[in-house]
Amino acid sequence: MHLMTPRKLKIAFLGSRGIPRCYSGFETFVEEISVRLARIGHDVTVYNRVPFNKFRGGTFEGVRIVRLPTIPAKGTDTLVHSALSTSHSLLSRFDAIYYCGVGSSIFSLPARLRGAKTVVNVDGADWERAKWGRMGKTWLKWSERMAARFADSVIADHPRIQERYRKQFGIECALIPYGADVVESDPGIGTLQRFNLIDRGYFLYVSRLTPENRADLVMEAYLASEAKTPLIVVGDAPYVSAYLKRLRALADQSNGRIRMIGYQFGDDYRQLSFHARAFIFPTTIEATRPVLLEQMGMGAHIIACDTPANRHILGNTAEWFSNENPKYSLSQLFRRSAASSSCDSESKGQMAQERIRRLYSWDTVARQYHDLFVTLTHSCKSDPASRDVHIAKQE
Numbered sequence: 001m002h003l004m005t006p007r008k009l010k011i012a013f014l015g016s017r018g019i020p021r022c023y024s025g026f027e028t029f030v031e032e033i034s035v036r037l038a039r040i041g042h043d044v045t046v047y048n049r050v051p052f053n054k055f056r057g058g059t060f061e062g063v064r065i066v067r068l069p070t071i072p073a074k075g076t077d078t079l080v081h082s083a084l085s086t087s088h089s090l091l092s093r094f095d096a097i098y099y100c101g102v103g104s105s106i107f108s109l110p111a112r113l114r115g116a117k118t119v120v121n122v123d124g125a126d127w128e129r130a131k132w133g134r135m136g137k138t139w140l141k142w143s144e145r146m147a148a149r150f151a152d153s154v155i156a157d158h159p160r161i162q163e164r165y166r167k168q169f170g171i172e173c174a175l176i177p178y179g180a181d182v183v184e185s186d187p188g189i190g191t192l193q194r195f196n197l198i199d200r201g202y203f204l205y206v207s208r209l210t211p212e213n214r215a216d217l218v219m220e221a222y223l224a225s226e227a228k229t230p231l232i233v234v235g236d237a238p239y240v241s242a243y244l245k246r247l248r249a250l251a252d253q254s255n256g257r258i259r260m261i262g263y264q265f266g267d268d269y270r271q272l273s274f275h276a277r278a279f280i281f282p283t284t285i286e287a288t289r290p291v292l293l294e295q296m297g298m299g300a301h302i303i304a305c306d307t308p309a310n311r312h313i314l315g316n317t318a319e320w321f322s323n324e325n326p327k328y329s330l331s332q333l334f335r336r337s338a339a340s341s342s343c344d345s346e347s348k349g350q351m352a353q354e355r356i357r358r359l360y361s362w363d364t365v366a367r368q369y370h371d372l373f374v375t376l377t378h379s380c381k382s383d384p385a386s387r388d389v390h391i392a393k394q395e
Helices: 025-039 077-089 102-113 134-150 159-169 190-194 215-225 241-252 266-274 290-297 308-314 326-339 346-359 362-376
Strands: 010-014 043-050 063-069 096-100 117-121 153-156 203-206 231-234 258-262 278-281 302-305 319-321
Touching: 010 025, 010 077, 025 043, 025 063, 025 096, 025 290, 025 362, 043 077, 063 077, 077 096, 077 102, 096 102, 102 117, 102 134, 117 362, 134 159, 153 159, 159 308, 190 266, 203 215, 203 266, 203 326, 215 231, 215 241, 215 258, 215 326, 231 266, 241 258, 278 290, 290 302, 290 308, 290 346, 302 308, 302 326, 319 326
Parallel strands: 010 043, 010 096, 043 063, 096 117, 117 153, 203 231, 203 278, 231 258, 278 302, 302 319
Antiparallel strands: none
C-alpha cells in the first residue's frame, strides 16, 4: 500500500490485550494496523495488558509498547486496564486514541477533553454475548450510548452494526471491517506432524471458547454424525469454567476424535488452517469475525451457519447449514464431508481468497484508518495523490 502522511500523528491503541497477538481478533487487528501506521512514520503506541501479554520489549516492529497491569477477572479485566491506560495516555498528548471494544467507551470522554480525537470500535452487540451476566449486559448497553455520545468516531465492522447505531442512536458510524492476509503457498506440515495429523485429514474449529461462539453445537453435531475424521478445536477462554467443563465432557465422549489443543498462533495456526479438510463456523453474531476472514485467506473449505451477516462476508464461497435446525443440518455436512474422497472445495477456496484481496486486505483496512485519523485531526484533506509512501508488510 502507498500513502503519504502530511505530518507525524501520535496514535494510541487501548483496550486490547496488546501485541504481538496473543489472544483473539482484536489483538490481531491492533498488530496489523499499528505496525502499518508506524511504518509510514506515525508515532504509534499500544498498551499491553499484564499479565496476559508476556511480551517484555519496549517496541515491536516500530510500535512503542506500554505495559500496564489489570485485575484479571471477567468484570474488571478490560475496564481496569483501559482506565489505567487512559490515565497514562493523558500525559502523552496523543493526537488520536483508539479504543478496542465498547466497554471502554466511557474513557473516551476524559481523553477527548484532554484534546485527543477518540475512536471507539464497538465490535458488534457485545452485550448479547452469553458470557455476560445482567450487570455486565447493562454496562455494555449503557456503554453503547456513551460511545455514540462522546467518541469522535464510532467504528462498525459490519453494515448491520452501522444500521443499528443509525436507528438506535442517530449517528453514522464509519464502516471499516477487519482484514486478513492471503496465504499463497503451503506453510508446511511440522505442526501437523507434532499433533499426529495428516493433510485434509481433520475438521477445524477456531475460536475463544465462550458460549456465543457455539463450540458445543459443533461438538454435538460432530458426535451425531459419527464421523471418524478428527475434529480439532483450537482456542480457550478465561472466566467460563462451567462452559469449558461442558466442552471437555463432550470431547471425552468422542473416544479421542475431538481434540482440544488450546490456542495456536503464528506458523502453528497457519499450518493447521491451511491443511484442514474443512473449517466450521457456527457463529450467528452480526459482526465481521476476524477468524472467518483469516480462513478465507487460507483458501479454506468453509462450512458456516446460514445467516444474513455470514452471507454478507462469505458471499457464495461456503457451504451452509441451517440455523433453524443447526445440529441436524451440520451433522449431515460433517458426514458428507468425512465420507468424500476430497473436499471438492478448491474453487470456493480460490473465490474466498479473491474476496479477501478485493474487500478485506490489511493494506486496504490500514489505508482506511490512515485516512480516518488524518481527517479527524484535520492534518490534511484526503486525496488520491496522498498515496506515495510504501507501507506494505515487508517479507
